[in-house]
Amino acid sequence: xxxTRTKESKHRRIGRGIKSVKRMExxxxxxxxxxxxxxxxxxxxxxxxxxxxxxxxxxxxxxGAFYLYFKSRQALFDEILPTLGGGMLDFISExxxxxxxxxxxxxxxxxxxxxxxxxxxxMYRVLHEAELYAPTAFQKHLSSMIERYARSLHRSLLAxxxxxYSDEDLAILAAMLIGARDHLLxxxxxxxxxxxxxxxxxxxxxxxxxxxxxxx
Numbered sequence: 001x002x003x004t005r006t007k008e009s010k011h012r013r014i015g016r017g018i019k020s021v022k023r024m025e026x027x028x029x030x031x032x033x034x035x036x037x038x039x040x041x042x043x044x045x046x047x048x049x050x051x052x053x054x055x056x057x058x059x060x061x062x063x064g065a066f067y068l069y070f071k072s073r074q075a076l077f078d079e080i081l082p083t084l085g086g087g088m089l090d091f092i093s094e095x096x097x098x099x100x101x102x103x104x105x106x107x108x109x110x111x112x113x114x115x116x117x118x119x120x121x122x123m124y125r126v127l128h129e130a131e132l133y134a135p136t137a138f139q140k141h142l143s144s145m146i147e148r149y150a151r152s153l154h155r156s157l158l159a160x161x162x163x164x165y166s167d168e169d170l171a172i173l174a175a176m177l178i179g180a181r182d183h184l185l186x187x188x189x190x191x192x193x194x195x196x197x198x199x200x201x202x203x204x205x206x207x208x209x210x211x212x213x214x215x216x
Contacts, residue, residue, distance in 0.1 A: 027068075030059070034055060034056070034069055034070070034076065037056075038077075039120075039123065039126050042122060043122020043123070044193065046125060046129055047077060047132075048133070050073070055076070080134070081134060084126065089144065095112030095115075096152070101161060106210050110181060110198065146175050146178065147171075147174075149177065150170040150171045180209075181206075184198060184202060
């Protein structure tokens with residue numbers, strides 16, 4: 001009898017554990033849906049037009065339930081860019097994996113960056129309005145971009161593919177190259193609410209500039 005009760009108790013604990021995991025997974029999925037819904041609304045209306053009612057309606061969540069996931073609209077704004085921007089950086093990192101040489105790495109990275117934005121065009125406005133509406137998130141994302149880019153440049157430095165630069169120079173180089181990419185995005189790819197792939201001749205010019213400017 002005691003063994004039976006022990007087994008039943010164990011099964012109940014396992015059952016509660018499974019339900020708890022499922023609740024956590026459901027909560028995480030809802031939270032992610034709210035973030036993506038907000039990002040898409042920002043892409044269309046900007047941060048100013050991204051109201052809680054629009055967010056919850058698009059995400060299929062009750063208006064009052066919003067506060068189960070975020071304390072305020074600003075709290076959500078402060079998490080959009082670090083979360084979704086992190087996904088973009090991961091996409092680029094995967095694209096440059098196993099690159100043979102720095103110039104191939106730069107070409108792959110630039111192409112992947114613009115491919116991602118062409119598939120998620122709302123990210124353009126999320127990125128460019130964040131400095132005003134979510135400055136903390138903007139600085140966090142910018143620091144992450146520079147740090148990851150500098151690490152990539154450091155690997156090229158160690159492989160003797162990057163010359164005449166010190167470790168201290170790498171974060172500056174990363175910031176400069178990120179700025180160049182941003183201007184190319186605005187000049188050649190943004191078309192209303194769409195983001196077009198970067199033309200191949202622009203990619204070629206960028207890579208040539210990197211080759212000559214970095215003396216590779």
